[in-house]
Amino acid sequence: MTAVCLGYFIKINHDRKENVESRKSSRYKNNGMDFTDSMKKVKEDSFIMASLAEETRNAALAAVADALEKNKDAIFAANEKDLAYAKESSLAAPIVSRLKFDRGKLNSCITGINDLIGLEDPLFKELLKRELDEGLILTKTTCPIGVIGVIFESRPDALVQIASLCIKSGNCSILKGGSEAKNTNKALFNIIYEAAVNAGLPKGFATLIEDRAEISELLKCHDYVDLLIPRGSNQFVQYIMDNSKIPVMGHADGICHIYVDGAANIEKAIPIIIDSKTQYAAACNAAETLLVHQGIADLIIPLLAEASGNKIKYRCDARCASLIPCEPATEKDFETEYLDDILSIKIVDDIDEAIRHINRYGSHHTDCIITEDKDSAEKFMSLVDSAGVYQNCSTRFADGFRYGFGAEVGISTGKIHARGPVGLDGLVTYKYKLVGDGQIVADYANGTSTFKFHDL
């Protein structure tokens, strides 16, 4: 369940052939409904989803886990088709590896669903209970967001995770996966769909979009879809944000920094930098820029280059270009998410310059200070405006699984609603319930009654 933000860009163009085929799979569309009408039905079903008891949602998840196990051969067969097509098309090895859905991936999915069943219900939690006046009780209670559209990359296991998170949190999901995985996604979706509807979920609980052209239709459905979570390239996320009135949660870039402070322990610093850059360079939480305090630069930069061997290519600013073999870093480098084993390095005068650089060039994702000085760490973590602010550990920890959330639907670099890795908590909102016995506002306006405001 690695945080993913790479390599997935959907071309929004119309494909007639795929279009016809897709009409067959998604339930409400089966009835000859057009896309918008099917979203309207989904919206209606979302109110039913929101009122389902925890037992019903958990029973549906258990049925899904069961059905995936029972139908594993059909899933593997569908995946073989996708893999064969990937080989035919000479897709890059990392894509093929993400595309593969084997016994191991299935086991992870089933374990993930069972873990999810065990998690506390995110719905119907009382966040506040207040007596406004005698017999006038205000309750703030969690409820699902409603209808959530998630556009995700080529890993078929992402479909299982997202659909499961939405079931657990009482949301209807609109799912669009990578087209490379279309056979596997369709097989997985059909199995999940049958099992969950038979277990009592409404027909609109999930919809699979197979046709790329329908993404543009989805973007227009702001009356029916409450939230979009696009996972993909910067360009793609930007396209979604620019072309829909639906709120978007997610992140475009992942430009993460490591700042090596003057008071850094170099033995900790070097493995952290190498891990942050190379453990999975294509992930959004990989580091792109290293900022080094001037007092320690001469020492650490050569040691880093030595330790990283030929694993990392460096782009250095003028102040450190002479220290190691490198290309010169330009302004553009500090704005670039390499998604590759390239690291830009800049020497800074002090922690203030480091913080200013990060707040200016960063993407508010995850940034780390390496220091043994408590005050510097606190300053950095307070002033850096990012979802994750770290001290003395790899930026690659920024991930829902590694935070112990069980799973994530994405990572948010926005500051509204949810920030950082988004698990179940980010998929709920709340409503205010007020129960009275005939109270009217006129009585409070004219002084006949007064508020008590007593928390229960």
Next chain:
Amino acid sequence: MTAVCLGYFIKINHDRKENVESRKSSRYKNNGMDFTDSMKKVKEDSFIMASLAEETRNAALAAVADALEKNKDAIFAANEKDLAYAKESSLAAPIVSRLKFDRGKLNSCITGINDLIGLEDPLFKELLKRELDEGLILTKTTCPIGVIGVIFESRPDALVQIASLCIKSGNCSILKGGSEAKNTNKALFNIIYEAAVNAGLPKGFATLIEDRAEISELLKCHDYVDLLIPRGSNQFVQYIMDNSKIPVMGHADGICHIYVDGAANIEKAIPIIIDSKTQYAAACNAAETLLVHQGIADLIIPLLAEASGNKIKYRCDARCASLIPCEPATEKDFETEYLDDILSIKIVDDIDEAIRHINRYGSHHTDCIITEDKDSAEKFMSLVDSAGVYQNCSTRFADGFRYGFGAEVGISTGKIHARGPVGLDGLVTYKYKLVGDGQIVADYANGTSTFKFHDL
């Protein structure tokens, strides 16, 4: 501190004369900076605001309260100018009354600030503290959103409330009030500004926009402004949403419903309906549509018309048009926020029809069921998709002050981030802090280390 959503529509057009004058007032713009550059400076100051201790923010609030009292004569004199201009321009009586800033309004403002000082700090709260592994501690801590633009109506007290809420929550505010109140707003802003900066807040903590044309510039500042809260007419809010990439919190319409169930107590129902409609018809939480169960319609509708006298004008659907003097209700009526003493009435077959009607025609603001039946109440409150779902009380209770929040910056009908009346809680987000001692992800990927996930 009434929830306000009415009558305020800013024409986005350029006014050269006003433009020149406004350059003098807002601090960063004093230095000859253009609007975007001044927002960039504000953004930089927002990181400082985010790190200020509770004592500093509370001391600034106390200084503001003090300064308002000391400079009351200047405020009242400025207000006289606005009132004189309002009379000259023959502005409507309710606008003039909202515009008035007298001893009573000043007292409320000062009391409000002192209440705010007493409220728990919304910042630096630990929402989660988890040991991911030995010596690797994850903390989820509240922090300000950053820079918040609020565009509000003609009440000058709104400026004081919003600026104070933003100080308490560590946010920088960009404030634009109604042009009818421009002299009062400028006087209030200057007093608040001097006092707060002298008490230690950064220069960018607040900015007053006096020039309407600068609203369009503000809408383009998505790199520097984190959230917009427009309070105004449906048309205006829609304009903001359509013309900015900045997240918008607020509401366009306030189409609130009352459903009188078959099991309603009529003695409670009638005062609630009259209060919801007439206690302040121009507010967003006033009721616009009454839905009545067919079994009780013949009884209650004539009694309501009798009790309301000529206070309310009715628009009835075909099924109830013969019961009372009324105009016919069209489809259009059920989509209309009257902002006036007009109520549309529809007879429904059952609670399901009522819920469907509300979810289709409502604005997800506040809707109420009148019933003595617990199951019906629960069904209604579970299935109606609104920020406020009420039983047996006036929809006019939907307000930050009446909920005991001290104040509100607005009411949100969106489901992302904050919903209903938005107080201090809605002005904060959180960041994840991870403190380690050299941990790298490779060790967890290859099995050398395993996560413990132990909540502290």
